[in-house]
Amino acid sequence: MIPFLDLKTQYLSIKDEIDSAVLKVLESTQFVLGNEVTALEQEFANYCSAKQGIAVNTGTSALHLALLAAGIGAGDEVITIPFTFVATVAAICYTGATPVFVDIDPVCYTIDVNQIEKAITERTKAILPVHLYGQPADMKPIMEIARRHGLTVIEDAAQAHGAEYKGQRIGSIGDIGCFSFYPGKNLGAYGEGGMIVTNNPEYAHTMQMLRDWGQERKYHHVIKGYNYRMDGIQGAILRVKLRYLEKWTEARRANAAQYDALLKDLNLTIPTVMPYSRHVYHVYAVRSPQRDELQKKLNDQGIQTGIHYPIPVHLQPAYADLGYKIGDFPHSELAAREIFSLPMYAELTSAQINTVADSLQGILQGVTV
Template structure:
């Protein structure tokens, strides 16, 4: 069996450090926020080449609270893409703002700046470009449009820890960024976790208040806040993993390079890393019009695969009320029907990849 992702392999490679970090939190009883979260926030902000980071309970909360901190609410429109995990749209819904969608670029799977420009209206307040599969969106034209129209840019960087665009790290280009530390992410917690990164001190202050019941001091609630704090154990685990994030990223990039070489000349449509970006390969995504058959046959050979994502947001029953119809976002719809994620994680070996590639070529 070649797993789609192997979390046990990563854990066992650093088991003594992880176990000691967790034991330290148990001994200190600093279970909610606490010193490990404080230090993680400093370390992660520095990793993103930005000033501030605020730990929250998951990546969805990071997007939600970032929007609220930026003043997004009822009457506003926020533009994102249909080809993403549903949380990108859900975070907008939670604020009371209106979800507006624009199509993706078919090569990078990220927001098409031309489609974005066509979607902007006088009610638009913010833009959420999604850095998908480990590659950042085309941020220069997006930022130029935001500046022209006076809009907030929130990077959805849930799959882009350490990714770069023209030398700038994910989390350092927009006004704010939301990261996820879901266990399978490039930097994954032992459970749930998220982070809001920003260079704006007031946005950072508001996120910190909103995550902790809208208060800066206990029982003094200035805002209508939430219980969305990052747990101390997650902070401790993530601090251990921060020491290895660049090593693991390069291992992912090496694995992607091996896949590229093995698939060369096969006709298989493989990921494209744009010249001005550092792809961190959270996922290695190929395309096929025969996905169902491929999944079944690869599974029969003991090779696990995934689909990210099988349904665009506008065709999900939960968001039918947006009023979009099939055919409105052709690139997103085509991708949703064809994308197939192959096994990808730092510990993936060349021999395992050779077996995957041989099986794919035989389909």
């Protein structure tokens, strides 16, 4: 069996450091926030070339607080894409604002920058680009559009730890950047976690209060807030893992290069790396009109795959109230029918990649188009 993701192998490679860090928190009894979380905030902000980091309990909470700090609320509109994990859209709805969708670029799967401006109305307050699969959205035109129209840019970087746009780290380009530390991410906690980075001290102060019941100091509640605090144990674990992130990222990129070389001549669409991008391959997403058949046959041969994502948000029953229908975003809908993800993690071996490629080649030769 070649697993889609192998968290245990990664843990075993750093077990002594992780175990020591967790025991240190247990002995300190700083179980919520505390010194480890504070240190992680600065270390991760530095990694992203941002001034401040605000640690929270999930990537979804990061998005929610970023939107609130930017003043997004009822009656406002936020532009994003429907081809993303549902949390991107849910966070907009949590504020009372309305998500307004723009289709994806069919080559790189991030927001089609040529469609953004026509989606702007007098109610638009923000653009929320998603750096999908580990590849940045095209941030320069996004920022130019935002500045022309006085809009806030909030980066959904949940899948893009360490990705770069024209040499600049993702998360520090827009007004606010939001990351997830869900266990399967490139930098994953051993539980839930998230981080917000920003260069704006007012945003940072507001989000620090919002994540901790709106307190400026204990029992002094300045604004209505939430319980979105990070656990001390997760902060300690993430500090250990952050020291390895660049090494793991380069391993992912090397694995992707091997996949590229082995799959380039098959009847399969492999990832396109945009010229402005340092892709960090949260997933290695390929596409084929015969996706379902390929997935089944790979699984039969002991190779696990994933789909990110099978139903775009505008066609999810939970978001039917937004009023969209089949055909509104054709590139997102086609991608949802064709894309699937091959095993991808730093510990994936060259032999395993060869096995996946050989299996795909054999299957595709027998697939009827």
